[in-house]
Amino acid sequence: MSEGNSVAVIGSGLVGCFAALALQRKGYNVSLFDYREDPREKPNNEGNLRSINLVVSARGIEALTELTPDILEPVLQDSCELEGRMIHKMNGSQERQIYGLFGETLQAVDRFKLNNRLLDEITKVDDIKVYFQHKLRKLDLYGEKVIGVFETEDDNIVEYEFDFALGCDGAYSTSRSQLQRYTRMDYAQDYMDCFYVHLSIPPADEKGTPKITPNYLHIWPRTDHMLIAIVNPDGSFTSTFFGPWRLASELNSREKIKSFLMDNFPDAMELMGIENALDAFENNIKGALMCVQCHPYHSPDGKMIILGDAAHSMVPFYGQGMNCGFEDVRILLQLLEKHEFNRVAAFEEYSATRHKDLVAITQLAKDNYYEMSHNVATKLHMFKMKLNWVLGKVLRDGWLPLYTMVSFRAEIPYHKAIAINRRQNLILKFVQTLLVPIIAFGGYKSFVGIYGLVKKISKQ
Numbered sequence: 001m002s003e004g005n006s007v008a009v010i011g012s013g014l015v016g017c018f019a020a021l022a023l024q025r026k027g028y029n030v031s032l033f034d035y036r037e038d039p040r041e042k043p044n045n046e047g048n049l050r051s052i053n054l055v056v057s058a059r060g061i062e063a064l065t066e067l068t069p070d071i072l073e074p075v076l077q078d079s080c081e082l083e084g085r086m087i088h089k090m091n092g093s094q095e096r097q098i099y100g101l102f103g104e105t106l107q108a109v110d111r112f113k114l115n116n117r118l119l120d121e122i123t124k125v126d127d128i129k130v131y132f133q134h135k136l137r138k139l140d141l142y143g144e145k146v147i148g149v150f151e152t153e154d155d156n157i158v159e160y161e162f163d164f165a166l167g168c169d170g171a172y173s174t175s176r177s178q179l180q181r182y183t184r185m186d187y188a189q190d191y192m193d194c195f196y197v198h199l200s201i202p203p204a205d206e207k208g209t210p211k212i213t214p215n216y217l218h219i220w221p222r223t224d225h226m227l228i229a230i231v232n233p234d235g236s237f238t239s240t241f242f243g244p245w246r247l248a249s250e251l252n253s254r255e256k257i258k259s260f261l262m263d264n265f266p267d268a269m270e271l272m273g274i275e276n277a278l279d280a281f282e283n284n285i286k287g288a289l290m291c292v293q294c295h296p297y298h299s300p301d302g303k304m305i306i307l308g309d310a311a312h313s314m315v316p317f318y319g320q321g322m323n324c325g326f327e328d329v330r331i332l333l334q335l336l337e338k339h340e341f342n343r344v345a346a347f348e349e350y351s352a353t354r355h356k357d358l359v360a361i362t363q364l365a366k367d368n369y370y371e372m373s374h375n376v377a378t379k380l381h382m383f384k385m386k387l388n389w390v391l392g393k394v395l396r397d398g399w400l401p402l403y404t405m406v407s408f409r410a411e412i413p414y415h416k417a418i419a420i421n422r423r424q425n426l427i428l429k430f431v432q433t434l435l436v437p438i439i440a441f442g443g444y445k446s447f448v449g450i451y452g453l454v455k456k457i458s459k460q
Contacts (some may be wrong), residue, residue, distance in 0.1 A: 004163030008148050010136055011037075011169030014111070015308030015325035017118035019166055020128050022067040022329050026336070031160065032129045033150060034169075035135035039233070040116050053230040053238045054114065055217075055319040056107040057407040063326035065296055067333060068121075072438035075117045078233040079107040086216035092267055096216070097385065101392045101401070104408040106319065108217075108230045110238075134158070139165055141303045154251040164343055168325075169290050171313035176306050183297045186404060192289040192315055192366065193244050199280045200273045201229055201237035208235030211271050219372055220265050226373040227265050239272070242373070248286055257281050289315045291362055296351035300341030305350065307332065312358040315458060317368040318406065320361050327410070328354070360414040364406065391424075399424065 005028045009020045012034035020032045028403045043114030056076065064072045083105050084098035099106060122128050133153035140147040145161040152158060167175025179185065210231055212218060218237070220227040232238060251257045258278055261269050269277055292313035298305040308325035332350055339345040371381075391399040400409065401424075405417035412420075 004145075006162045007031070008033060008146065008160065008162040008165040010034075010148075010165060010167045011173075011308075011310070012115075012119065012130070012132070012386075013168065013170060013308070014115055014118065014322050015329065016166075016168035017115065017122060018063070018068070018169055018326055019307060019329045020122060021071065021118070021125070022333055023166070024127050025067060025127055026333060028127075031162065032122065032130045033126060033134045033136065033148070034130075034132055036132065037153075038119070038132045039112070040119060053232075054109050054111050054322050055230075056109055057319065057323050058104075058329045058410040059320070060323035061107075062410040063323075063330040066330055071118075074121070075114060076107055076109065077117065079424065080112065080231045080233060081110045081215055082106040082108050082217055082230070083215045086213060086218045087165045088218060088220045088265075088267060090222075090264075095382065097382075098389075099403065100408060101404055105215075105403070106407065110232065113320075135172045136169070136178070139175065139304065141182050141299055141301065144217045146303050163305045164302065167304065167310045168308045170309045171290055173306065173310035173376070174306070176294065176310050179299060179304055179306060182304070183296060185294050185296060187294040188292070190291045190293075192291065192369070194242055194289050194315070194369065195248050195286045196240050196242050196246050196289065197273060197281055197286050198284050199227075199239040199241060199277050201239055201268075202273075202276075203235030209252065210235045210237070212237070220268055221373050222264050223373060225234070225264070227268055228372075239268070242369070253283075254278055255283060291315060293359060293362060295355050297354070298347035298351050300344070300348075302345075302347050305332070305347050312362055314362045314365040315369065316365070318361065318365040318374055320365060320406065324358070324361055324414075357414040360418050361406070364414070384432070387428060387431065388424075 007023055007028050007030055009016050009023070009030055009032045010108060012020075012032050016032065016034070020030045024030050056079065061072070064075070082099070084100075086097060087095040087097060089095065121129075125305060126244070131150070134150040136148065136151075137151050137157070138147075138149040140149070145163065146165050148160045148162065148165065150158050150160070165175065167173055167179065169175050176187075180187065201211055203209055212229070214231040214235075218229040225241070225247065227239060227241050229237040229239040246285055247260075251260055258274065261277055261281070262274065292311075294306075295312060297307070297311045307328040309321065311328070312324070314321055314324070331354060332346070335346040335349050336343070339349070385401075388399075388401045392401050392404065400412075400420065402421040405412045405420065406414065409417075
């Protein structure tokens, strides 16, 4: 390498751990810092009540395969395959919506277990030093070396020197705030009017038999709020309620919560047990959902860059947070190699080219909340989805639904996926316009007939 190869990675979450492993494979000497204690020393569920189960899609898989192929199998151990969505309607009926045009699936994983497995892989590597309970206080970028100042568990202040630093310390990033001292960074923080609280569905028996179909993301859409559930390896389901913050204030007694849950999710309450659901709703943390956007992501001298949630925190409704963060690492390493490990050139190109994709996926994730909580249950939307599906099956690469491009086609950048989808939507609207006179002339039976035909073709 033409430049120094010591690097500090701030944050031992998913992106930080993956970045540490990927950088080590490229010959860097890595030091990984986190203000928390080692999460592997905690009970399995402690500290995990603020985390929504993750899905690993093509972008995450491609990053793991390209940079750390030997750890792909162990880190995805105990993952559960998801074929699509299962929509639970108010009348108790269910509608299956398959994800992949040609059998593609997602992998559901527990964030806590995945993070621990990445840490297990890190501890096997001599060139990665891990410092838990080291809280970042300052990053000095003015000298020849980066000086990191940390506060330890016993309130001591310690300093370390590095050639550069990588900030992967999440939405409330300290490394980002340090970087803002050295570059003219645009920054925006946006809280969504939505809170979440974790519930759960236990397995049907001691053998771990799931109570509902395991290979689907289950959604109970109710216009401005919803319930979701994703299976765990033990046959239970991690379930999460999402709704506007006014509900957190209005549902201020056990009786009101019970009435609300029974009115909106009677079948889910039967699965959970109403008393268990009430205990969880009352006592579990009610988390906020925040988006962060900033630019640029680096210091001009090549001494620091931020990735993952530190650079682009997003809401979880497209399942792309971790996948996008892993893709950040893959693209950054590609640029370092392209520029022969000249960090100034690589970091500059990263900020210039990556920004439009990060803005695109952050907005897509916000927009998808309305789709999941409302659109997925409407007849018109389901008809459009089926038509989209048929065109994708028939035209193959000539027609790709947006979800396919985002989740299963890692070679298509997020911003290009949106541009392609806009063009396709114009065509879909035109086709729907042609069908309106037929439906108007034939009435409801005509609509049901066309919908049934498209639905039948889409299953072939």
